Structures are given as structure tokens and as C-alpha cells.
Amino acid sequence: MTATDTTDTVDHPARRGGLAGAARARLQQLLALASLLVIGAFFSVASPFFLTYGNFTAILFSTVVIGTLAVGTTLVIVSGGIDLSLGTGMALCAVVAGVLMVDLGLPLAVGVPAAILFGGLIGLVNGLNVTLLGIPPFIATLAMMLVAGGLALVLSNSAPIYFTDVPGYLDISTGNLVPGVDFPNAVLILLVAAVVAGLVLSRTVLGRHTYSVGSNEAATALSGVDVRRVKIAVYVLAGLFTGLAGILISARLGSAQPATGMGYELQAIAAVVIGGTSLSGGRGSVVGTLIGALIISVLNNGLQIMSIPQEWQNVILGCVILVAVYADMLRRRRRG
Amino acid sequence: MRGIRPLAVLGALAVALTGCGPGWGHDPDLPHIAIVSKGFQHQFWQAVKRGAEEEAERRGAGVTFMGPPTEQDVEAQLNMLTNAIARQPDAIGLAALDSRATEPLLRQAEEAGIPVIAFDSGVDSEIPRTTVATDNRAAAALAAEHLAGLLGGTGTVGLVVHDQTSGSGVDRRDGFLDWMRANAPGITVLDPQYGGGDQLVSADITKAVLAANPDLDGLYASNEGSAVGVLRGVAESGHEDLVVVGFDSGRAQLDAVRDGTLAGAVTQDPIDMGRRLVLAGLAAMDGEELPATVDTGFHWYDARTVDDPALAGVLYQ
Numbered sequence: 110m111t112a113t114d115t116t117d118t119v120d121h122p123a124r125r126g127g128l129a130g131a132a133r134a135r136l137q138q139l140l141a142l143a144s145l146l147v148i149g150a151f152f153s154v155a156s157p158f159f160l161t162y163g164n165f166t167a168i169l170f171s172t173v174v175i176g177t178l179a180v181g182t183t184l185v186i187v188s189g190g191i192d193l194s195l196g197t198g199m200a201l202c203a204v205v206a207g208v209l210m211v212d213l214g215l216p217l218a219v220g221v222p223a224a225i226l227f228g229g230l231i232g233l234v235n236g237l238n239v240t241l242l243g244i245p246p247f248i249a250t251l252a253m254m255l256v257a258g259g260l261a262l263v264l265s266n267s268a269p270i271y272f273t274d275v276p277g278y279l280d281i282s283t284g285n286l287v288p289g290v291d292f293p294n295a296v297l298i299l300l301v302a303a304v305v306a307g308l309v310l311s312r313t314v315l316g317r318h319t320y321s322v323g324s325n326e327a328a329t330a331l332s333g334v335d336v337r338r339v340k341i342a343v344y345v346l347a348g349l350f351t352g353l354a355g356i357l358i359s360a361r362l363g364s365a366q367p368a369t370g371m372g373y374e375l376q377a378i379a380a381v382v383i384g385g386t387s388l389s390g391g392r393g394s395v396v397g398t399l400i401g402a403l404i405i406s407v408l409n410n411g412l413q414i415m416s417i418p419q420e421w422q423n424v425i426l427g428c429v430i431l432v433a434v435y436a437d438m439l440r441r442r443r444r445g
Numbered sequence: 446m447r448g449i450r451p452l453a454v455l456g457a458l459a460v461a462l463t464g465c466g467p468g469w470g471h472d473p474d475l476p477h478i479a480i481v482s483k484g485f486q487h488q489f490w491q492a493v494k495r496g497a498e499e500e501a502e503r504r505g506a507g508v509t510f511m512g513p514p515t516e517q518d519v520e521a522q523l524n525m526l527t528n529a530i531a532r533q534p535d536a537i538g539l540a541a542l543d544s545r546a547t548e549p550l551l552r553q554a555e556e557a558g559i560p561v562i563a564f565d566s567g568v569d570s571e572i573p574r575t576t577v578a579t580d581n582r583a584a585a586a587l588a589a590e591h592l593a594g595l596l597g598g599t600g601t602v603g604l605v606v607h608d609q610t611s612g613s614g615v616d617r618r619d620g621f622l623d624w625m626r627a628n629a630p631g632i633t634v635l636d637p638q639y640g641g642g643d644q645l646v647s648a649d650i651t652k653a654v655l656a657a658n659p660d661l662d663g664l665y666a667s668n669e670g671s672a673v674g675v676l677r678g679v680a681e682s683g684h685e686d687l688v689v690v691g692f693d694s695g696r697a698q699l700d701a702v703r704d705g706t707l708a709g710a711v712t713q714d715p716i717d718m719g720r721r722l723v724l725a726g727l728a729a730m731d732g733e734e735l736p737a738t739v740d741t742g743f744h745w746y747d748a749r750t751v752d753d754p755a756l757a758g759v760l761y762q
Contacts, residue, residue: 170527283549358520361520362546364519364543366543369518369519369520372518416532
């Protein structure tokens, strides 16, 4: 994927180490990938049911929702922000899709883009709150988390909306592009979405400015970049991915579940961090995030397949997050 | 190179995990029932888990038990069910959060030849071999019978119900109403109120009902959250001679029964549910015919019986 070489495109001035820096960036991604492979190899040996094609697609399928949210929010985190409204925002977009297509009977071709754009609107409000009103991102998006979760219940009358009568909707997630080949469309959509996010971050002016704002906002502003516009743009993009995640989850479940979503934002942020993106901004990549999301779902899947008691599954997941963040700190200490 | 250190830590974790492996997991030689529940850490589901594990131990079978953190996490439950099927168990026990979302996976289990037993609530599907659940209508009728008895067959009573759409909410409401209508001509029943099982909402509803009906004699609450809320509402509005009957158990209701503010309650039998789930699973994997539903029983408890050792198994804290 093209985003492989995006890490550290711009970084702290002290760190513009040329070749050595690029090599270290690669190393970090290799480490994340190596962790994924080590975990996968471990489960393959531990359980005969892990390394099968069916389980392979099951893992990818279970990565889709968190992966889509995580890919979108990578941009926000690289810019030095945070978005806590992802989870309930996703539920709200799913409900909006339901209202448009089930209650109002609009066709798929209108309802799906509208629900995704609605996600962008949530992001726009977040972006304006952060820039124009100057509310810290943590607070602004925490408030949006509550607003979106509440609106999802209001719009749906607190009951799931079923897409049974919307032809083709469920195929968005559960259908197969090649008939007869068990490979869910949702996984393909995640991959396309990740490529788009990766290209934005690595190949566009907006992407360069995002890294730059994240590593040194004041210097970026002094160099003539409209920092506010960059921030608004990344929240809007994250919002669009939130809308897409809302479509993907509701198409998988066959219904918009208004009360779901709380907690998804933390899993998405965990995937971003495991993937080597720094929570203090300026550094990270979409490929890393995808690997981070895969590590989480491989762990969940493998531990369940091994019949590890559920209490311990979370303990182990927590330890992996600690190890990932520890690795991140080691690199930074080296740098200073 | 220092960058390798995290990998080494991860490796150590993996080794530790292997070391724990045999003690965890289940014995691969035993028949295996994978149970996917609606919840995990709640006392009710832990009691189901205990019953299932005890029965499995007795019958020489292995069970694994998992459930999502909240009853809204439909996607998490689907992933758990997917993983359970991937492990190719001999039977699956499922308490579906959303029947329709579960249907494709049920078909997958059927194709793989894994029998599915529904528990706690039915699944809208032909695939489960049987449903192991509480007969909520009969249990609610028992609560109505006791409330009518405590009031001497006359008076006015209200209902605070946890939900008007779910199967359990409807059955616990209608079971109560039907019994009163058929057997207690001297008792006036107010329109049911719905508190979502939320303690605070149920408390506020209770206060409103009491404000509108100062001569109310009794109240029935349809689950743990509703009952705790009703008790709080009654206490806050200062009514003392009201007869309240509840549903399920849990620390707060048990304490209220002991100190007399709750006249009694009907409790389900989650441990029995776990046991019968395992029995049904074992029967299904042997190809036996099963009845459409298996009733897992319910019990009335009050101040006299709350500490009775015979009920210790069904009253969870």
C-alpha cells in the first residue's frame, strides 16, 4: 500500500534525521507487522482451528468497523487532536441511514451517501468547536459523543431500525463481490477506505500540513499555513469515515442499533496507538493503524478460539497495548 | 537493538500463555458446548455460567462461556458467535441479543452440523433445537397471586415494567395482568408504566404514580432495576404501608426483603437455566428429539424464606 512510507514525513525539527529517520520509521512499522505475525504464528500452533480460510475472513470481517473508525481518526490524531465521538457518531449515522431508507423509503443510492455525509457534518461541527470556539478536542468531542448518542436514541425512538425491506443494503457488508467466493464486501470497502486515507496523509498538501500541525502547531502557523482549516478538514474526514462505519455496521447487523457504539472510540484509538501513531501528534501512518486494528481482532479471535476465559482476554489485550505504547516511548527516548 | 525489546516482551507473554494453556481452555477429548450469552459480568449471567459448568463437570463435558460487555453490543456478540462456530464445538448455546442479526450465523452453524440451543429468550428462527428459558408469564402470575394474597383480595395496584417491546417485558406484564383479571375481581389494576429497567427512571415513575393515586395499596416491578427503583420512589415519597413485590434478585432486593420494605419477589433460576442448557446441548449432539421449550423454573421468596438454604442457589447477590 502506498502509505507505507508515510511515517515521519514531517517531524520535530530536531528529528529531521534524513536517512536514519526514515529507516527508524520503517523499523517501527516492521515491528508492528512482526508482532502481528508472531501473534498469528502463536495461535496457529496453539489451535488447529485458527489457520483456516473461514477463520481468516472472520478475522478480517471483525476488523471492519473498528478498522474504518481507526483509519479515519488516524488523521485527527496525527494532527494532534482526538475524537471521542466516533462510536456514538457511528450509531447516529446508522440511525440516519435507517430513517432515510426505511422510514422515508429513499433509495440506496441516496440514503448511503447521505448517511456518510451526515458523518462529515458531525465532523464539521467537531472541527468548528475545536477551532472557532477553541474548545479542547477532548472536551468538544466528548460533548459530541453524548449529543450523537442521545440523538441516535431520539431519531430511532430508542428501538432498532431493521433494513429488511431495503433491497441490497445488507450486501454492502455481507455480500461477496465475486459470487461464490467467501470474501465479504465490507473488507474490500475497508481496504479502499484505508488506501484513500493513506493517500490523503502521504500524497497531499493536506496530509503534509496534518503532520506539520501535529508536530509543531505554532511553527506551522508562522509558515503561513491556515491551521484552522487543516484541523477542520481532518475532523470532517474522520466524520466521513464514521459515517462509512455506520453503514458497514448496520449493513452487517441488518439493523441500526441506536444504543450501540459507546466504547468503539476507545478501541479505535487503541488500534491507532498500537499501530505506532503518537497520541501527541506529528507521527503515524494508516498502514500502522490497519496493522494495529488487525492485532486487536487477531487477539480477540485467537483467545476466543483457544477458549481462554473471557476475564483473561481483556488482561492480555491490555498488556499488548502497554507493550505497544512502551515501544513507542523507547523510540522517542532514543530520539531525545 | 533496543527496538527488539517489545517483541521479546510479547514473546514472553506468548510463552506465559502457552504455559497457562492446559489449565485454561477445555479438554479437547470431551464433548464441547460453546455458550454465547447476552452478557458476562452481570450476576445473572455468572449464575447461568456456574450452573452450566457444574452440570458439564457432572456429565463429563466441557463448556466455554462468553458474552458481550453490554446488551447493546450486538456486533461483539456476532464476532463471539463466529469464533465459537470456528472452533467446531459439538453444540452451541445462544442467548441472542438480536435474532435477525444472528440468522446468517445460525445457518452457518446448521451447515456445519452444530446443533444450536437457544436460552434465556427465544430466537426467531427454525434452527435452534429448543429454547431453555423461564416461563415469564407463569412467573409474573405467581407474583400477582402473592400480591393479591397480601392485600386480602381488595385494593388498587400499579405496575412498573422494564420494557414494552422485549419478550420478557411483555410476558411479565401480561402474566400479571391476566392473573389479576381472572382471579382478583376486588383489585383494581392501573395502566402499566415503563421505566426501561433503569433505577432512577423507575423511581420517578413510582413517585408520579403515587402522587396521582394517593390511595394506592400495592406495586409490582418486573425486573431487578425496576424493583430497586420502585423501592427508592416509595421511600422518597414517604409511603410506608405500600405492599411492593419484585422480580429477580440481587443485593438490593434481598436486603429490602430482609428489612421488610419489599414484601417478596419472584426469582428466576439462572443456575437451573445453565444446567438445563447443558443437558439440552448433550441431548442434541446425541440426536435426541427435544421439546420446543424447556422451562427452567422460578421461585417466590419473602422475609421468611430469603435466607433458606434451599433458595441459596437461585438468589444471586
